Amino acid sequence: xxxxxxxxxxxxxxxxxxxxxxxxxxxxxxxxxxxxxxxxxxxxxxxxxxxxxxxxxxxxxxxxxxxxxxxxxxxxxxxxxxxxxxxxxxxxxxxxxxxxxxxxxxxxxxxxxxxxxxxxxxxxxxxxxxxxxxxxxxxxxxxxxxxxxxxxxxxxxxxxxxxxxxxxxxxxxxxxxxxxxxxxxxxxxxxxxxxxxxxxxxxxxxxxxxxxxxxxxxxxxxxxxxxxxxxxxxxxxxxxxxxxxxxxxxxxxxxxxxxxxxxxx
Numbered sequence: 001x002x003x004x005x006x007x008x009x010x011x012x013x014x015x016x017x018x019x020x021x022x023x024x025x026x027x028x029x030x031x032x033x034x035x036x037x038x039x040x041x042x043x044x045x046x047x048x049x050x051x052x053x054x055x056x057x058x059x060x061x062x063x064x065x066x067x068x069x070x071x072x073x074x075x076x077x078x079x080x081x082x083x084x085x086x087x088x089x090x091x092x093x094x095x096x097x098x099x100x101x102x103x104x105x106x107x108x109x110x111x112x113x114x115x116x117x118x119x120x121x122x123x124x125x126x127x128x129x130x131x132x133x134x135x136x137x138x139x140x141x142x143x144x145x146x147x148x149x150x151x152x153x154x155x156x157x158x159x160x161x162x163x164x165x166x167x168x169x170x171x172x173x174x175x176x177x178x179x180x181x182x183x184x185x186x187x188x189x190x191x192x193x194x195x196x197x198x199x200x201x202x203x204x205x206x207x208x209x210x211x212x213x214x215x216x217x218x219x220x221x222x223x224x225x226x227x228x229x230x231x232x233x234x235x236x237x238x239x240x241x242x243x244x245x246x247x248x249x250x251x252x253x254x255x256x257x258x259x260x261x262x263x264x265x
Contacts, residue, residue, distance in 0.1 A: 066259075068123045070167040071183045071223070073116035074158040074176045080115045083147040097147060104146065107156075108138040111163065116155030118148070121183045121223060125166040130154075135163055179262045185222035187213075200233060211236045218243060221258055 085104050088097045107113055122130075130136050130153075139156055143149035157165045158176045169177040187196050187207035199212025206226065209217065210233040217225055217240070228237045 066121065066123070066180075068125065068167050069169055069180060070123055070126050070158065071121035071180050072154050072158040072168070072176065073120070073178075073181045073183070074114045074155040075116065075178070076112060076159065076175075077115045081113075083115075084113050084143070084152060087145040088147050089145065100145075105142075107142055109135050109163075111139060111156055111160045113152060114155035114159035116151060116158070117181075117184060118150040118154075119184045119224070119226070120154050122154075123167040126157075126168075129165050130157060133163075133165075136165070182222050182259070182262060184224045184226050185217075185220045186226045200236070208232055209236055211239070214239055214243075 084107075087100045087102045087104050089100050090096070091098050130140070136157055140149075140153055143152050143156075146152060157163060158168045161168070161170050161174055169180050171177050187198055187209075189198070189202045189205040189207070190196070196207075198207035198209070200208045200210030202208070207213070208227055208229050209225070214236060228240070230237055
């Protein structure tokens with residue numbers, strides 16, 4: 001449970017996370033958290049701590065490093081054109097998508113259809129653009145009878161610079177900067193001597209992580225990892241939850257250099 005007792009810009013407020021109280025100071029650039037763990041068991045105890053300084057004595061600071069830049073996977077791949085050059089419809093008996101045999105009309109506004117992940121990290125301005133911009137809405141409507149629209153829509157908005165979607169960092173060549181893709185880490189099944197080893201199991205060519213994968217995962221720089229199953233090697237997920245909890249209250253400063261460098265062209 002999280003209890004917020006005050007939530008004003010640039011002012012401290014208090015959170016109760018599990019058994020520990022913490023003080024959080026928010027500003028335009030960062031969020032800093034402090035905790036006294038077992039020694040602070042009530043809001044009053046938390047309020048009485050006099051030596052907390054959110055800017056100098058912080059336990060953990062999460063910087064808003066992206067600063068309005070989206071993290072969207074977006075690339076052009078002719079091998080995926082079968083997803084969008086013909087139409088699909090759901091078979092309600094089997095709950096599967098099936099080809100209709102109809103050729104798909106070209107996309108609106110002469111855009112180039114791109115491919116990417118269904119997941120992304122979006123700024124508020126990008127979300128508003130995707131929901132309200134007339135061209136974006138036309139593209140969303142066009143993707144309705146394609147295969148996996150969620151792997152096309154975000155990527156296409158990002159890929160087509162002329163659309164003017166906010167928060168997209170393009171290279172000099174005009175394509176989105178691939179270095180800004182830090183949202184999700186995935187281990188795909190592959191062959192050959194250089195392949196990554198999945199210590200869990202593969203489901204639809206994606207590794208469902210196990211205990212043996214944790215050492216590698218905690219070194220990843222992505223914001224999320226895909227994926228865990230709570231019923232498959234459950235201690236793997238439990239260990240990750242404990243690792244994240246401990247990291248939240250660590251005294252080690254958050255190393256932002258890697259992420260600051262990524263979003264620069």
